[in-house]
Amino acid sequence: MSKILVIAEHDGTRLNPSTLKCVTCAAKIPGAAIDVLVLATDSSAVAAQAAAITGVGKVLATDNPANAEGLAAVLAPQVAKLATDYTHVFGPSTTFGKDLMPRVAALLGVGQVSDVMAVEGPHRFKRPVYAGNAVLTLDVPAGDKVVATVRVASFEAAATGGSAAITKVDPGVALPTHTRFISRSGGATGRPDLQSASRVVAGGRALGSADGFKLIFSLADKLGAAVGASRAAVDAGYIQNDLQIGQTGKIIAPELYIGIGISGAIQHMTGIKDARTIVAINKDGEAPIFEAADIGLVGDLFSIVPELEKQLG
Amino acid sequence: MRRIMVGVKRVVDYNVRIRVKPDNSGVITEGVKMSLNPFDEIALEEALRIKERGLADEVLAVSIGPVDTQQQLRTALAMGADRAVLVQTDAAVAPLSVARIFHKLIEKEQPFLVLVGKQAIDDDNGQTAQMLAGIWDRPQAVSCSKVEIADGKATVTREVDAGLEVNEIDLPAVLSVDLRLNEPRYVKLPDIMKAKKKPLDTLGVADFGVGDTATFTTVKVEPPPQRQKGVMVKDVAELVDALKKKGLV
Numbered sequence: 001m002s003k004i005l006v007i008a009e010h011d012g013t014r015l016n017p018s019t020l021k022c023v024t025c026a027a028k029i030p031g032a033a034i035d036v037l038v039l040a041t042d043s044s045a046v047a048a049q050a051a052a053i054t055g056v057g058k059v060l061a062t063d064n065p066a067n068a069e070g071l072a073a074v075l076a077p078q079v080a081k082l083a084t085d086y087t088h089v090f091g092p093s094t095t096f097g098k099d100l101m102p103r104v105a106a107l108l109g110v111g112q113v114s115d116v117m118a119v120e121g122p123h124r125f126k127r128p129v130y131a132g133n134a135v136l137t138l139d140v141p142a143g144d145k146v147v148a149t150v151r152v153a154s155f156e157a158a159a160t161g162g163s164a165a166i167t168k169v170d171p172g173v174a175l176p177t178h179t180r181f182i183s184r185s186g187g188a189t190g191r192p193d194l195q196s197a198s199r200v201v202a203g204g205r206a207l208g209s210a211d212g213f214k215l216i217f218s219l220a221d222k223l224g225a226a227v228g229a230s231r232a233a234v235d236a237g238y239i240q241n242d243l244q245i246g247q248t249g250k251i252i253a254p255e256l257y258i259g260i261g262i263s264g265a266i267q268h269m270t271g272i273k274d275a276r277t278i279v280a281i282n283k284d285g286e287a288p289i290f291e292a293a294d295i296g297l298v299g300d301l302f303s304i305v306p307e308l309e310k311q312l313g
Numbered sequence: 314m315r316r317i318m319v320g321v322k323r324v325v326d327y328n329v330r331i332r333v334k335p336d337n338s339g340v341i342t343e344g345v346k347m348s349l350n351p352f353d354e355i356a357l358e359e360a361l362r363i364k365e366r367g368l369a370d371e372v373l374a375v376s377i378g379p380v381d382t383q384q385q386l387r388t389a390l391a392m393g394a395d396r397a398v399l400v401q402t403d404a405a406v407a408p409l410s411v412a413r414i415f416h417k418l419i420e421k422e423q424p425f426l427v428l429v430g431k432q433a434i435d436d437d438n439g440q441t442a443q444m445l446a447g448i449w450d451r452p453q454a455v456s457c458s459k460v461e462i463a464d465g466k467a468t469v470t471r472e473v474d475a476g477l478e479v480n481e482i483d484l485p486a487v488l489s490v491d492l493r494l495n496e497p498r499y500v501k502l503p504d505i506m507k508a509k510k511k512p513l514d515t516l517g518v519a520d521f522g523v524g525d526t527a528t529f530t531t532v533k534v535e536p537p538p539q540r541q542k543g544v545m546v547k548d549v550a551e552l553v554d555a556l557k558k559k560g561l562v
Contacts, residue, residue, distance in 0.1 A: 103443040106412060106445075111407050112438075112444075129534070131437065134331060134340050135534070136531065136533075138529040139532055141528070141530075179453075184473075185477050199561075256561045277561060292542075294541075296543065296546070297546050297551075
């Protein structure tokens with residue numbers, strides 16, 4: 001039987017929604033027993049949230065001041081040690097999980113499956129390659145522990161309402177001091193989080209300037225949406241890096257995505273193709289984004305966007 | 314000798330339209346333009362800049378792949394790497410095997426810094442730096458957008474989901490680089506001529522005793538599911554109607 005350990009992502013007080021998606025992915029393995037591991041300075045708040053996820057058998061919690069900033073080099077030896085009795089170790093395919101899980105796999109001497117988008121069996125998974133231009137189905141050797149990151153856009157968040165037992169554990173491993181946290185900046189936009197928002201308004205290079213992007217922010221606020229951008233807009237300096245959507249940015253799966261002045265380069269489309277509804281507004285009717293859009297409107301964004309905001313009342 | 318080792322990979326050029334083989338065994342790479350992985354080019358550029366600032370004496374480019382990977386290593390030498398090593402194999406090499414081979418090279422070459430791209434644009438795994446750092450038991454800094462070296466330490470700015478994170482790490486260490494770290498230089502013709510004389514050693518993968526087989530078995534490779542083409546609306550009023558019909562606003 002599969003015993004799956006899901007590594008919780010959190011900021012010390014709140015569990016990241018990515019963890020609920022990892023649990024959903026884990027539950028696709030028939031008959032799996034799912035535990036969640038919380039590594040923190042004081043795990044109590046996050047462990048309680050993890051214990052409420054439906055389908056979780058128990059929560060393992062480790063308290064250690066060294067865990068404060070979630071450094072991969074510090075967490076990896078603890079995860080590797082605590083993974084001993086598990087057949088699978090899952091983390092989210094966020095920057096947190098992408099940093100941590102390959103190091104865990106290396107310490108365990110096994111490969112790592114990146115960006116699991118579908119579970120076909122206890123050892124068989126689908127994942128995107130070539131910027132999502134191909135989908136690979138692979139088998140992990142039967143005797144190997146499965147270490148994987150879960151593509152969060154491919155799975156719904158697990159329900160909550162459960163009450164799993166919380167067990168304090170001590171991995172009892174030496175932790176390195178060669179990596180030290182200095183600071184963190186950015187992120188707080190006062191708007192919904194791009195990666196978990198149900199609505200996203202994204203702008204491209206056609207906005208023309210950082211000032212032009214105010215149109216995007218204004219429409220987003222009207223809709224209660226997160227703001228995103230194409231790589232071209234980020235490279236042009238119109239908007240900060242962490243709002244980039246695409247192969248090398250965020251992969252999103254909102255209910256509604258509105259792409260404005262975005263041509264739809266393949267690297268961008270990789271990031272949005274799991275959106276439930278794609279709306280494209282672009283002055284070029286031949287733009288590739290219209291090939292994938294559910295609703296398309298050709299025209300000048302500088303007149304369309306204010307008009308749209310007005311008509312949305 | 315203060316040495317920087319840069320891992321580079323030969324990949325299908327980023328401008329090539331990827332097509333899946335009819336028998337679903339992989340993607341078509343025959344007759345397709347191959348290039349240095351763009352993220353690895355950024356890693357190499359950073360190594361060269363660190364050397365140009367007088368903080369390193371030698372930049373060593375290493376790659377694992379078929380004999381034709383010499384082309385990409387010559388490009389690396391033309392950009393400014395001092396020498397190159399090819400670990401030759403025709404087999405697909407999984408990130409764990411890459412990390413193990415790189416670790417053996419590290420034991421021999423003793424670099425104070427190892428740089429790689431944050432991911433290769435073919436497999437999109439994004440694992441090599443982290444695995445290598447884990448095996449080597451040294452610090453890792455993933456998705457670096459700024460690197461400062463001083464006093465046996467590196468201060469690295471990393472791109473994370475919530476913005477930017479700054480870490481201080483002891484050297485030696487492994488860094489993976491992100492898009493915005495730098496813009497790689499163009500190679501000029503005289504540099505290509507000069508690169509032909511620079512040392513490029515070829516080793517066999519068997520010399521490393523770490524196995525060259527893929528960790529995982531490929532079951533099949535398929536094109537991604539296509540989205541249905543939707544409807545075009547002619548004005549904002551129609552757009553709002555369509556959104557309302559779908560219950561989205």
